[in-house]
Amino acid sequence: MLIDFFYHLRAHKLPVSVQEYLTLLEALQARLMPPTVDDFYHLARMTLVKDETLFDRYDQAFAEFHRTLEAALPADKEIPLDWLIKEFQKQLTPEQKAAIDKHGWSKLMELFKERLKEQNERHAGGSKWIGTGGSSPFGHGGYHPEGIRLGGPSAGNRTAVKVWEKREFRDYDDQQELGTRNFKMALRRLRRFAREGAALELDLDHTISSTARNAGFLDLQMIPERHNTVKVLMLLDVGGSMDDHIARVEELFSAARSEFRHLEVYYFHNCPYESLWQRNSRRNAERFDTWDILRKYNDDWRLIIVGDATMSPYELLQPGGSVEHYNKETGAVWLQRLLENWPKAVWLNPEPAAYWEYRQSIAIVQNIMHKRMYSVTVSGLEQAMRQLSK
Numbered sequence: 001m002l003i004d005f006f007y008h009l010r011a012h013k014l015p016v017s018v019q020e021y022l023t024l025l026e027a028l029q030a031r032l033m034p035p036t037v038d039d040f041y042h043l044a045r046m047t048l049v050k051d052e053t054l055f056d057r058y059d060q061a062f063a064e065f066h067r068t069l070e071a072a073l074p075a076d077k078e079i080p081l082d083w084l085i086k087e088f089q090k091q092l093t094p095e096q097k098a099a100i101d102k103h104g105w106s107k108l109m110e111l112f113k114e115r116l117k118e119q120n121e122r123h124a125g126g127s128k129w130i131g132t133g134g135s136s137p138f139g140h141g142g143y144h145p146e147g148i149r150l151g152g153p154s155a156g157n158r159t160a161v162k163v164w165e166k167r168e169f170r171d172y173d174d175q176q177e178l179g180t181r182n183f184k185m186a187l188r189r190l191r192r193f194a195r196e197g198a199a200l201e202l203d204l205d206h207t208i209s210s211t212a213r214n215a216g217f218l219d220l221q222m223i224p225e226r227h228n229t230v231k232v233l234m235l236l237d238v239g240g241s242m243d244d245h246i247a248r249v250e251e252l253f254s255a256a257r258s259e260f261r262h263l264e265v266y267y268f269h270n271c272p273y274e275s276l277w278q279r280n281s282r283r284n285a286e287r288f289d290t291w292d293i294l295r296k297y298n299d300d301w302r303l304i305i306v307g308d309a310t311m312s313p314y315e316l317l318q319p320g321g322s323v324e325h326y327n328k329e330t331g332a333v334w335l336q337r338l339l340e341n342w343p344k345a346v347w348l349n350p351e352p353a354a355y356w357e358y359r360q361s362i363a364i365v366q367n368i369m370h371k372r373m374y375s376v377t378v379s380g381l382e383q384a385m386r387q388l389s390k
Contacts, residue, residue, distance in 0.1 A: 002028075005065055009048065012061035016048045023047045037066065171238075171267075171280050183255035186381035231262040233297050233342065237307025238267050238280060240323075245350035248376055249306060252348070256304075264301075266293065270311040271331035272338060273322060290334065294341045302388045303338060303345035309365040309373070310351060316364050335368045345369070346384040350376040 002025070009016045024047045033039040041062055049058050206221040213219075234256060236249065256263055266276035266288065275287040314321035316331040339345055347365060349356070353375045356362045366373050372387055374380040 005044075008065045009058070009061050012057060012064075014049065014054060014057060014061060020048050020050075182378045183252055183381060184259055186378050187255055187259040187385060229262075230260060231297075231301040232256065232260045232264070233301045233303050234263060234265045235272055235276065235303070235305045235307075235338075236265060236267050237270060237305075239269050241308055241310045242350075245308060245376075248350045252306065252350075252376055252381075264297065268307075270307070270323060271315050272305070272334050273325075273327045273331060274329070274334070290337075294337065297342070299342060299344075301342055303342035304384075304388075305338075305345070305347045306350070306376070307347070308349055308351040309347065309362045310359050311361045313360050313364060316361060316368075332364070332368055335365070339369070344388050344390070345372065346387055347373040348376050348380070348384060349373055353380075 002021075006016060006021050024044055027033075027043055027047060033043050044062070045055065045058055049055060203221040203223040206223075207219065210219040210221050211217065234253075236253070242249070253265075266278055267280060267283065268276050272290065274290050276290055276293060277283040277287050279286060312321065312323065315323060316335075319328055319330055320326045321330065347369045349362070351359070351362070356366075356373075362373075372384075374384040374387075
Protein backbone atom coordinates (compact mmCIF):
# COMPACT_ATOMS: atom_id res chain seq x y z
CA MET A 1 0.00 0.00 0.00
CA LEU A 2 2.79 2.44 0.84
CA ILE A 3 4.53 1.76 -2.47
CA ASP A 4 1.25 2.55 -4.26
CA PHE A 5 1.03 5.73 -2.19
CA PHE A 6 4.57 6.69 -3.26
CA TYR A 7 3.82 6.26 -6.97
CA HIS A 8 0.45 7.97 -6.56
CA LEU A 9 2.21 11.10 -5.26
CA ARG A 10 4.73 10.94 -8.11
CA ALA A 11 1.84 10.66 -10.59
CA HIS A 12 0.47 13.92 -9.19
CA LYS A 13 3.75 15.69 -10.01
CA LEU A 14 5.05 15.72 -6.44
CA PRO A 15 8.90 15.41 -6.41
CA VAL A 16 9.07 12.60 -3.84
CA SER A 17 12.46 10.84 -3.67
CA VAL A 18 13.26 7.27 -2.69
CA GLN A 19 15.32 8.54 0.27
CA GLU A 20 12.32 10.48 1.61
CA TYR A 21 10.14 7.40 1.17
CA LEU A 22 12.64 5.36 3.22
CA THR A 23 12.58 8.08 5.90
CA LEU A 24 8.80 7.71 6.09
CA LEU A 25 9.16 3.95 6.53
CA GLU A 26 11.70 4.45 9.35
CA ALA A 27 9.34 6.88 11.09
CA LEU A 28 6.47 4.39 10.85
CA GLN A 29 8.64 1.57 12.21
CA ALA A 30 9.67 3.80 15.15
CA ARG A 31 5.96 4.34 15.96
CA LEU A 32 6.30 8.09 16.26
CA MET A 33 2.57 8.60 15.86
CA PRO A 34 -0.75 6.96 16.74
CA PRO A 35 -2.12 4.70 13.95
CA THR A 36 -4.72 7.15 12.62
CA VAL A 37 -5.32 8.58 9.15
CA ASP A 38 -4.88 12.18 10.34
CA ASP A 39 -1.54 11.47 11.99
CA PHE A 40 -0.30 9.56 8.91
CA TYR A 41 -1.34 12.52 6.73
CA HIS A 42 0.82 14.94 8.77
CA LEU A 43 3.77 12.54 9.08
CA ALA A 44 3.82 11.78 5.35
CA ARG A 45 3.56 15.46 4.45
CA MET A 46 6.41 16.34 6.80
CA THR A 47 8.75 13.66 5.40
CA LEU A 48 7.81 13.68 1.71
CA VAL A 49 6.93 17.27 0.78
CA LYS A 50 9.87 19.68 0.77
CA ASP A 51 8.16 22.81 -0.54
CA GLU A 52 5.22 24.52 1.17
CA THR A 53 3.85 25.58 -2.22
CA LEU A 54 3.16 21.90 -2.92
CA PHE A 55 0.91 21.37 0.14
CA ASP A 56 -2.32 21.93 -1.83
CA ARG A 57 -1.25 19.44 -4.49
CA TYR A 58 -0.37 16.95 -1.74
CA ASP A 59 -3.80 17.44 -0.09
CA GLN A 60 -5.58 16.67 -3.35
CA ALA A 61 -3.43 13.60 -3.99
CA PHE A 62 -3.88 12.30 -0.44
CA ALA A 63 -7.67 12.78 -0.54
CA GLU A 64 -7.92 10.90 -3.83
CA PHE A 65 -5.77 8.04 -2.55
CA HIS A 66 -7.84 7.81 0.65
CA ARG A 67 -11.10 7.66 -1.34
CA THR A 68 -9.65 4.87 -3.46
CA LEU A 69 -8.78 2.86 -0.35
CA GLU A 70 -12.24 3.36 1.18
CA ALA A 71 -13.91 2.18 -2.01
CA ALA A 72 -11.76 -0.97 -2.00
CA LEU A 73 -12.84 -1.99 1.52
CA PRO A 74 -15.76 -4.45 1.75
CA ALA A 75 -19.08 -2.95 2.81
CA ASP A 76 -19.51 -5.36 5.73
CA LYS A 77 -16.06 -4.78 7.27
CA GLU A 78 -15.70 -5.95 10.88
CA ILE A 79 -15.12 -3.43 13.68
CA PRO A 80 -11.81 -4.23 15.43
CA LEU A 81 -12.19 -5.72 18.91
CA ASP A 82 -9.99 -3.07 20.57
CA TRP A 83 -12.36 -0.36 19.29
CA LEU A 84 -15.23 -2.10 21.05
CA ILE A 85 -13.17 -2.38 24.25
CA LYS A 86 -12.34 1.33 24.23
CA GLU A 87 -15.98 2.17 23.58
CA PHE A 88 -17.05 0.30 26.67
CA GLN A 89 -14.34 1.59 28.99
CA LYS A 90 -15.94 3.65 31.75
CA GLN A 91 -14.73 6.79 33.43
CA LEU A 92 -16.24 6.35 36.87
CA THR A 93 -16.53 9.19 39.35
CA PRO A 94 -14.85 8.86 42.78
CA GLU A 95 -18.32 8.38 44.31
CA GLN A 96 -19.11 5.53 41.90
CA LYS A 97 -15.77 3.88 42.62
CA ALA A 98 -16.34 4.13 46.38
CA ALA A 99 -19.76 2.50 45.98
CA ILE A 100 -18.28 -0.68 44.46
CA ASP A 101 -17.95 -3.32 47.16
CA LYS A 102 -14.80 -5.32 47.80
CA HIS A 103 -15.44 -9.05 48.20
CA GLY A 104 -12.34 -10.22 50.04
CA TRP A 105 -9.95 -12.92 48.85
CA SER A 106 -11.98 -16.07 49.58
CA LYS A 107 -15.29 -14.77 48.26
CA LEU A 108 -13.59 -13.28 45.18
CA MET A 109 -12.14 -16.69 44.23
CA GLU A 110 -15.47 -18.44 44.84
CA LEU A 111 -17.34 -15.93 42.67
CA PHE A 112 -14.77 -16.32 39.90
CA LYS A 113 -15.24 -20.10 39.83
CA GLU A 114 -19.04 -19.62 39.70
CA ARG A 115 -18.78 -17.15 36.79
CA LEU A 116 -16.57 -19.55 34.82
CA LYS A 117 -19.19 -22.29 35.20
CA GLU A 118 -22.20 -20.10 34.39
CA GLN A 119 -20.97 -17.79 31.62
CA ASN A 120 -21.13 -18.93 27.98
CA GLU A 121 -20.89 -15.69 25.97
CA ARG A 122 -18.98 -12.42 25.75
CA HIS A 123 -19.98 -9.47 27.95
CA ALA A 124 -18.92 -5.83 27.99
CA GLY A 125 -19.68 -2.88 30.24
CA GLY A 126 -21.39 -4.86 32.97
CA SER A 127 -20.94 -5.30 36.72
CA LYS A 128 -21.26 -9.08 37.11
CA TRP A 129 -19.89 -11.23 34.29
CA ILE A 130 -16.35 -11.77 33.02
CA GLY A 131 -16.02 -9.04 30.40
CA THR A 132 -14.48 -5.77 29.27
CA GLY A 133 -14.86 -2.14 30.20
CA GLY A 134 -17.26 -2.55 33.12
CA SER A 135 -17.17 -2.58 36.90
CA SER A 136 -17.19 -6.37 37.23
CA PRO A 137 -14.38 -7.82 39.37
CA PHE A 138 -13.48 -10.17 36.47
CA GLY A 139 -12.12 -9.20 33.04
CA HIS A 140 -10.13 -6.25 31.78
CA GLY A 141 -10.35 -2.68 30.52
CA GLY A 142 -12.69 -1.52 33.30
CA TYR A 143 -12.50 -0.69 37.01
CA HIS A 144 -12.99 -2.62 40.22
CA PRO A 145 -11.13 -1.88 43.48
CA GLU A 146 -10.28 -5.56 43.98
CA GLY A 147 -10.59 -7.77 40.91
CA ILE A 148 -9.00 -10.42 38.68
CA ARG A 149 -7.65 -9.24 35.32
CA LEU A 150 -7.60 -11.72 32.47
CA GLY A 151 -7.83 -11.79 28.68
CA GLY A 152 -6.44 -8.36 27.88
CA PRO A 153 -4.61 -5.19 28.91
CA SER A 154 -5.12 -3.16 32.05
CA ALA A 155 -7.14 0.07 31.97
CA GLY A 156 -4.37 1.67 34.03
CA ASN A 157 -6.03 1.53 37.46
CA ARG A 158 -3.66 -1.17 38.79
CA THR A 159 -6.16 -2.54 41.27
CA ALA A 160 -6.12 -6.20 40.17
CA VAL A 161 -5.19 -8.66 42.92
CA LYS A 162 -4.64 -11.46 40.39
CA VAL A 163 -3.56 -11.46 36.73
CA TRP A 164 -4.05 -14.43 34.44
CA GLU A 165 -2.00 -13.79 31.31
CA LYS A 166 1.50 -14.36 30.00
CA ARG A 167 3.56 -11.29 30.90
CA GLU A 168 6.91 -10.35 29.38
CA PHE A 169 9.47 -8.32 31.36
CA ARG A 170 12.68 -6.66 30.20
CA ASP A 171 16.02 -6.75 32.01
CA TYR A 172 17.21 -3.48 33.52
CA ASP A 173 20.17 -1.94 31.68
CA ASP A 174 23.28 -1.82 33.88
CA GLN A 175 25.25 0.27 31.34
CA GLN A 176 23.36 3.52 31.89
CA GLU A 177 25.80 6.35 32.64
CA LEU A 178 23.80 9.59 32.44
CA GLY A 179 22.51 10.67 35.82
CA THR A 180 24.32 7.93 37.76
CA ARG A 181 27.20 9.97 39.19
CA ASN A 182 25.31 11.11 42.31
CA PHE A 183 24.10 7.56 42.90
CA LYS A 184 27.69 6.32 42.66
CA MET A 185 28.84 8.86 45.23
CA ALA A 186 26.10 7.75 47.63
CA LEU A 187 26.82 4.04 47.14
CA ARG A 188 30.52 4.58 47.89
CA ARG A 189 29.65 4.99 51.57
CA LEU A 190 29.27 1.22 51.70
CA ARG A 191 32.61 0.32 50.13
CA ARG A 192 35.31 -1.23 52.32
CA PHE A 193 38.79 -1.89 50.99
CA ALA A 194 41.34 -4.54 51.94
CA ARG A 195 44.59 -5.68 50.39
CA GLU A 196 44.32 -9.19 49.00
CA GLY A 197 45.88 -11.40 46.36
CA ALA A 198 49.43 -11.35 44.95
CA ALA A 199 51.86 -8.48 45.59
CA LEU A 200 51.36 -6.44 42.43
CA GLU A 201 51.37 -2.81 43.59
CA LEU A 202 54.38 -0.63 44.47
CA ASP A 203 54.56 0.36 48.14
CA LEU A 204 56.24 3.75 47.69
CA ASP A 205 56.74 4.65 51.37
CA HIS A 206 58.35 1.33 52.28
CA THR A 207 60.43 1.37 49.09
CA ILE A 208 61.95 4.74 50.05
CA SER A 209 62.74 3.70 53.63
CA SER A 210 64.12 0.33 52.55
CA THR A 211 66.30 1.94 49.88
CA ALA A 212 67.66 4.43 52.47
CA ARG A 213 68.52 1.57 54.83
CA ASN A 214 70.19 -0.21 51.91
CA ALA A 215 72.82 2.53 51.45
CA GLY A 216 70.97 4.03 48.48
CA PHE A 217 70.63 0.83 46.48
CA LEU A 218 67.08 0.55 45.16
CA ASP A 219 65.00 -1.96 47.12
CA LEU A 220 61.48 -2.24 45.65
CA GLN A 221 58.73 -3.19 48.07
CA MET A 222 55.44 -4.58 46.66
CA ILE A 223 52.06 -5.06 48.32
CA PRO A 224 48.76 -6.63 47.19
CA GLU A 225 46.21 -4.41 45.43
CA ARG A 226 43.35 -2.89 47.38
CA HIS A 227 39.96 -4.37 46.53
CA ASN A 228 36.46 -3.51 47.58
CA THR A 229 35.44 -6.40 49.82
CA VAL A 230 31.77 -5.56 50.28
CA LYS A 231 29.43 -8.22 48.89
CA VAL A 232 26.00 -7.09 47.76
CA LEU A 233 22.99 -9.23 46.83
CA MET A 234 20.45 -7.10 44.95
CA LEU A 235 16.84 -8.17 44.31
CA LEU A 236 15.05 -6.08 41.68
CA ASP A 237 11.28 -5.81 41.26
CA VAL A 238 10.33 -5.73 37.57
CA GLY A 239 7.12 -5.25 35.57
CA GLY A 240 3.72 -3.84 36.43
CA SER A 241 3.84 -0.58 38.39
CA MET A 242 7.67 -0.71 38.26
CA ASP A 243 7.47 0.26 34.58
CA ASP A 244 6.97 3.83 35.81
CA HIS A 245 10.42 3.75 37.44
CA ILE A 246 12.55 2.01 34.79
CA ALA A 247 14.86 4.98 34.12
CA ARG A 248 15.63 5.60 37.80
CA VAL A 249 16.18 1.93 38.62
CA GLU A 250 18.50 1.56 35.61
CA GLU A 251 20.58 4.50 36.87
CA LEU A 252 20.76 2.87 40.30
CA PHE A 253 21.60 -0.54 38.82
CA SER A 254 24.33 0.94 36.62
CA ALA A 255 25.87 2.78 39.57
CA ALA A 256 25.83 -0.42 41.66
CA ARG A 257 27.58 -2.35 38.87
CA SER A 258 30.30 0.30 38.83
CA GLU A 259 30.81 0.57 42.59
CA PHE A 260 30.54 -3.00 43.88
CA ARG A 261 33.01 -5.62 42.78
CA HIS A 262 30.97 -8.43 44.33
CA LEU A 263 27.40 -7.92 43.12
CA GLU A 264 24.82 -10.61 42.45
CA VAL A 265 21.43 -9.65 40.99
CA TYR A 266 18.09 -11.50 40.84
CA TYR A 267 14.64 -10.41 39.71
CA PHE A 268 11.19 -10.83 41.23
CA HIS A 269 7.73 -9.40 40.58
CA ASN A 270 6.03 -7.43 43.37
CA CYS A 271 7.33 -9.66 46.19
CA PRO A 272 10.03 -12.37 46.45
CA TYR A 273 8.51 -15.84 46.71
CA GLU A 274 9.84 -19.40 46.34
CA SER A 275 11.85 -18.69 43.19
CA LEU A 276 13.78 -15.83 41.58
CA TRP A 277 15.38 -15.36 38.16
CA GLN A 278 18.34 -13.56 36.55
CA ARG A 279 17.13 -13.08 32.96
CA ASN A 280 13.64 -11.85 32.26
CA SER A 281 13.66 -13.31 28.75
CA ARG A 282 14.09 -16.77 30.34
CA ARG A 283 12.17 -16.26 33.58
CA ASN A 284 9.76 -19.12 32.88
CA ALA A 285 12.55 -21.57 32.00
CA GLU A 286 15.48 -20.57 34.23
CA ARG A 287 14.40 -19.99 37.80
CA PHE A 288 16.44 -20.28 40.98
CA ASP A 289 14.96 -21.81 44.10
CA THR A 290 14.97 -19.16 46.82
CA TRP A 291 16.04 -21.76 49.37
CA ASP A 292 19.16 -22.44 47.25
CA ILE A 293 19.93 -18.72 47.17
CA LEU A 294 19.52 -18.50 50.94
CA ARG A 295 22.07 -21.29 51.33
CA LYS A 296 24.47 -19.97 48.64
CA TYR A 297 25.11 -16.50 50.10
CA ASN A 298 26.11 -16.31 53.77
CA ASP A 299 25.54 -13.42 56.17
CA ASP A 300 28.68 -11.63 54.89
CA TRP A 301 26.48 -10.36 52.06
CA ARG A 302 24.38 -7.20 52.28
CA LEU A 303 20.85 -7.46 50.90
CA ILE A 304 19.35 -4.59 48.88
CA ILE A 305 15.76 -5.03 47.67
CA VAL A 306 14.61 -2.52 45.05
CA GLY A 307 10.87 -2.21 44.44
CA ASP A 308 7.94 0.15 44.82
CA ALA A 309 6.18 -2.25 47.26
CA THR A 310 2.93 -1.33 45.50
CA MET A 311 0.75 -4.42 45.26
CA SER A 312 -2.36 -6.01 46.66
CA PRO A 313 -2.02 -6.66 50.42
CA TYR A 314 -3.09 -10.26 49.64
CA GLU A 315 0.27 -10.80 47.92
CA LEU A 316 1.96 -10.26 51.26
CA LEU A 317 -0.57 -11.77 53.65
CA GLN A 318 -2.50 -14.48 51.79
CA PRO A 319 -1.31 -17.92 50.52
CA GLY A 320 -2.12 -17.93 46.80
CA GLY A 321 -2.16 -14.14 46.80
CA SER A 322 0.61 -13.75 44.19
CA VAL A 323 -0.67 -11.91 41.16
CA GLU A 324 0.92 -14.41 38.74
CA HIS A 325 1.00 -17.86 40.36
CA TYR A 326 -0.18 -19.85 43.35
CA ASN A 327 2.22 -19.33 46.26
CA LYS A 328 1.90 -21.81 49.09
CA GLU A 329 3.46 -19.37 51.56
CA THR A 330 2.80 -15.67 51.89
CA GLY A 331 5.14 -12.95 50.71
CA ALA A 332 5.56 -11.80 54.30
CA VAL A 333 6.95 -15.23 55.25
CA TRP A 334 9.52 -15.08 52.46
CA LEU A 335 10.56 -11.52 53.30
CA GLN A 336 11.07 -12.54 56.92
CA ARG A 337 13.29 -15.43 55.82
CA LEU A 338 15.41 -13.06 53.75
CA LEU A 339 15.91 -10.76 56.72
CA GLU A 340 16.82 -13.64 59.02
CA ASN A 341 19.43 -14.86 56.55
CA TRP A 342 20.85 -11.39 55.80
CA PRO A 343 20.42 -9.16 58.88
CA LYS A 344 22.08 -6.27 57.03
CA ALA A 345 19.29 -5.48 54.59
CA VAL A 346 17.45 -2.43 53.23
CA TRP A 347 14.56 -1.81 50.85
CA LEU A 348 14.98 0.96 48.24
CA ASN A 349 11.69 2.36 46.97
CA PRO A 350 11.60 4.43 43.72
CA GLU A 351 8.02 5.54 44.45
CA PRO A 352 8.04 9.14 45.77
CA ALA A 353 7.97 9.06 49.57
CA ALA A 354 4.99 11.43 49.63
CA TYR A 355 2.81 8.58 48.25
CA TRP A 356 3.91 5.91 50.71
CA GLU A 357 1.24 6.66 53.31
CA TYR A 358 -1.48 6.00 50.70
CA ARG A 359 -0.28 2.47 49.87
CA GLN A 360 -1.37 -0.20 52.35
CA SER A 361 1.19 -2.67 50.99
CA ILE A 362 4.04 -0.19 51.56
CA ALA A 363 3.05 0.11 55.23
CA ILE A 364 3.11 -3.70 55.54
CA VAL A 365 6.56 -3.96 53.93
CA GLN A 366 7.82 -1.08 56.10
CA ASN A 367 6.76 -3.01 59.17
CA ILE A 368 8.41 -6.25 57.99
CA MET A 369 11.62 -4.36 57.13
CA HIS A 370 11.64 -2.69 60.59
CA LYS A 371 11.43 0.76 58.94
CA ARG A 372 14.51 0.13 56.81
CA MET A 373 12.87 1.42 53.62
CA TYR A 374 14.54 4.36 51.85
CA SER A 375 13.70 6.40 48.77
CA VAL A 376 15.79 6.15 45.60
CA THR A 377 17.27 9.61 46.00
CA VAL A 378 20.80 10.67 46.87
CA SER A 379 19.88 11.35 50.50
CA GLY A 380 17.86 8.14 50.71
CA LEU A 381 20.77 6.10 49.35
CA GLU A 382 23.17 7.71 51.79
CA GLN A 383 20.90 6.75 54.70
CA ALA A 384 20.58 3.20 53.37
CA MET A 385 24.34 2.81 52.94
CA ARG A 386 24.95 4.05 56.49
CA GLN A 387 22.45 1.47 57.71
CA LEU A 388 24.23 -1.33 55.82
CA SER A 389 27.62 -0.18 57.11
CA LYS A 390 26.71 -0.68 60.77
